[in-house]
Amino acid sequence: MSPATQRRGFTLIELLVVIAIIAVLIGLLVPAVQKVREAADRTKALSNISQIGKALHNYEGVNKAFPSAWKTSGKYVYLSWLAYILPYIEGDNIYNTVDPEYARISNPWGSSTKPPHQGLLVAMPVYKSPMDQRGELLADVYLYQPTTFKVGLTSYLGVSGTTSSANDGIIYLNSRIRINDIRDGTSNTLMVGERPPSKDMNFGWWYAGYGFDGRGAGDVVLGARETSYVTYLSANYGCTGANAAKVGLQPGDINTDCHSSHFWSFSAAGCPFLFGDCSVRMLGYDADSILPALASRKGGEVVTVPN
Numbered sequence: 001m002s003p004a005t006q007r008r009g010f011t012l013i014e015l016l017v018v019i020a021i022i023a024v025l026i027g028l029l030v031p032a033v034q035k036v037r038e039a040a041d042r043t044k045a046l047s048n049i050s051q052i053g054k055a056l057h058n059y060e061g062v063n064k065a066f067p068s069a070w071k072t073s074g075k076y077v078y079l080s081w082l083a084y085i086l087p088y089i090e091g092d093n094i095y096n097t098v099d100p101e102y103a104r105i106s107n108p109w110g111s112s113t114k115p116p117h118q119g120l121l122v123a124m125p126v127y128k129s130p131m132d133q134r135g136e137l138l139a140d141v142y143l144y145q146p147t148t149f150k151v152g153l154t155s156y157l158g159v160s161g162t163t164s165s166a167n168d169g170i171i172y173l174n175s176r177i178r179i180n181d182i183r184d185g186t187s188n189t190l191m192v193g194e195r196p197p198s199k200d201m202n203f204g205w206w207y208a209g210y211g212f213d214g215r216g217a218g219d220v221v222l223g224a225r226e227t228s229y230v231t232y233l234s235a236n237y238g239c240t241g242a243n244a245a246k247v248g249l250q251p252g253d254i255n256t257d258c259h260s261s262h263f264w265s266f267s268a269a270g271c272p273f274l275f276g277d278c279s280v281r282m283l284g285y286d287a288d289s290i291l292p293a294l295a296s297r298k299g300g301e302v303v304t305v306p307n
Contacts, residue, residue, distance in 0.1 A: 139201030
C-alpha cells in the first residue's frame, strides 16, 4: 500500500465523542418510545373496554336488562356478568361450555372429586388491559384439588355503585337494571372501570367471582367507596400505615396486594371507565371526589364529567 492510499483511523477522543453522541440519542429515544408504547397500550385498553360496553348493551337489548354481578339462585349460580356477555364478544366457544359444565357440576370452582369449569381456566385477551405487562392473566391456584389450576382473571370490573352492598349502581349481586333505570343519565353513570388483578392473583377471577364479601367485590365488581374491602385487606394482608389500602380512584402499585380495593390503571393519565351510554373516557385521579356520584345510577347528584 502506498502512502497516498493509507487511511487514518479514529482517535480515542473522536471515538469517545461518537459514543457520547450515541448515548445522548438513546437517552432521548427511549422515553419517546416508551411514551408511544404507553399511548398505544392506552388506546388498546380503551378499545377493549369499548367492546365490553357494546357487548353489555347488546345483552341488555336481548334480555331487557344488564347482567348482574352474579346470581344467588337460578340455573347458573355464581356465573359472572363477564361470562354472560361472552356471546356478544366473540366468546361463543367458551359460553357454549357453560350449560354442559353446570350440568356436570353446579359449583364452577369444582370439588374434591371433580375439576372446575372449563371457562374458569381461560384467559380472555379482551378482559386484560394491554398496559399490564404480566403476560397472560392466569393464576396458579389450589382449588379443591391437590394440584393447582390456572384461573383466568380480568382487569375490568363492573361498577356496583358506591359500595358492593349499596345496590345503587348498574352491575351488582342479583341486579336487573335496565337503561331506563339509570335516572342520572347514562352519560353520567359509570358501568365498568379498570382495576388490575391483585399481586397474589386472588382477586379478579372473571368467570365466577365470589369476591371478598360474597357479592363479587374485588373479583367482578367494585364500588367507589369499598371501605369494607379496606378493612378486609387491613386484617388479612397487613395493609396499614404507609401501605394502607384505599378506596375510590387512586394511583396503584402492582407490587402490593393493598391496592386491589380501588380503581386504578398503569397509566399516569388516570383510569379508563365505561359509561352507561357506551362511551369510554380516561378519568384522571383528581376525579376521585366525584366518583361516588358517577357510580350511582339515580342519586340525583349534579356533577360535571371531566373531558
